[in-house]
Every structure is written in C-alpha cells, then in structure tokens.
Amino acid sequence: MITRVPSLGRLLSATLLLVAAGLAQAQVKVADPWVRGTVPGQKATGAFMQITSDEPMTLVGAESDLTPVTEVHEMRMVGDVMRMRQVEGVELEPGKPLILEPGGYHVMFMNLGGPVEVGQSVSLTLHFRRADGSRHSVAVQAPVRPLTAGRGAAMKHGQGHGGHQGHGAGGMGGKAN
Numbered sequence: 486m487i488t489r490v491p492s493l494g495r496l497l498s499a500t501l502l503l504v505a506a507g508l509a510q511a512q513v514k515v516a517d518p519w520v521r522g523t524v525p526g527q528k529a530t531g532a533f534m535q536i537t538s539d540e541p542m543t544l545v546g547a548e549s550d551l552t553p554v555t556e557v558h559e560m561r562m563v564g565d566v567m568r569m570r571q572v573e574g575v576e577l578e579p580g581k582p583l584i585l586e587p588g589g590y591h592v593m594f595m596n597l598g599g600p601v602e603v604g605q606s607v608s609l610t611l612h613f614r615r616a617d618g619s620r621h622s623v624a625v626q627a628p629v630r631p632l633t634a635g636r637g638a639a640m641k642h643g644q645g646h647g648g649h650q651g652h653g654a655g656g657m658g659g660k661a662n
C-alpha cells in the first residue's frame with residue numbers, strides 16, 4: 486500500500502497536466518465527414534459530419550476550396566414546409582456531438598462551378614468561436630459519397646430546396662433519386 490501512494494500521486498499529477506493541456510488547446514473532433522455528390526447542373530451540395538468539442542464552442546462558419554461561398558445552414562419545418570436558411574452560429578455543448586446531417590444542420594457549398602463526384606475529397610475549414618470570443622479553426626477532409634447516401638432524409642431535404650429560392654433547381658438532389 487505504501488508504495489502505491491506516491492505512484493497514485495504521480496498519476497494524478499500527470500492527469501491534471503493533461504487536463505490543463507486540454508484547456509489550453511481546445512479539442513474539437515470531427516467524425517465521419519462526407520460531402521454529397523451532385524448530378525450535372527446541380528449548383529449546391531452539402532457536407533455532413535459529427536462535431537464534438539471538449540469546451541463550449543459555437544460553429545460560426547466554414548470555407549472550402551470547392552466554392553467561394555460556403556455557409557452553415559439549418560433545415561427545419563416551418564409550418565408543414567421544410568425550409569433552409571443560413572445560421573449565424575450553432576452552439577456545441579462540451580462532449581455532446583453536434584450532428585450535421587441531411588434534413589438538419591449542414592455545411593452548404595453554394596454556386597458550384599462543376600460536378601462533385603465520388604472519388605473526390607473536399608477540403609474544408611470549420612470556424613468556431615470560444616466562450617471568451619477567441620477563434621478556433623479545424624481543417625476537415627471529407628470524401629464524396631453518392632447522391633443517394635442518407636436517402637431517407639435526402640427526400641425531406643429535396644422538398645426543402647423546392648421551396649427555397651437561393652439554391653437552384655435540383656438542390657441537394659432529393660428529387661434525383
């Protein structure tokens with residue numbers, strides 16, 4: 486027992502150092518990122534993923550090489566119509582994954598100049614604001630998945646784009662399934 490006390494003490498010290506390091510360097514983890522492939526003529530598509538932060542953080546924007554305008558969007562029911570809009574920020578609670586998915590929050594690539602095809606990988610950067618107002622950015626590499634990925638929710642998304650003026654015919658492709 487006596488020999489274990491100091492080793493436990495060292496273990497606790499090491500743990501506290503790790504915790505301190507964690508506070509100094511925010512940990513934002515992105516799991517399972519992907520971008521939905523497009524059909525010819527489609528002018529917008531989205532990126533989906535799960536984001537987890539170990540401290541309070543707000544997702545405030547995104548950018549990518551794919552399009553000059555990349556926005557954080559939300560889809561939600563307004564009355565009985567699915568609508569999409571840009572959001573100023575999405576709050577992350579520590580340890581609770583923020584899910585970006587078809588039919589919900591997503592990163593939107595606007596005014597696409599060409600097709601987005603399976604086999605491609607899209608580089609994007611997510612921008613966050615901490616509780617103290619400072620900024621944090623996370624680079625993400627998202628492979629392109631077929632248009633039909635996430636089919637169930639995609640149908641809802643298709644309807645939403647039908648009622649949305651800014652994204653062009655076809656939208657994220659729900660109707661093309």
Ligand SMILES: [Cu+2]
Binds near residue numbers: 569591
């Ligand atoms: Cu959108």
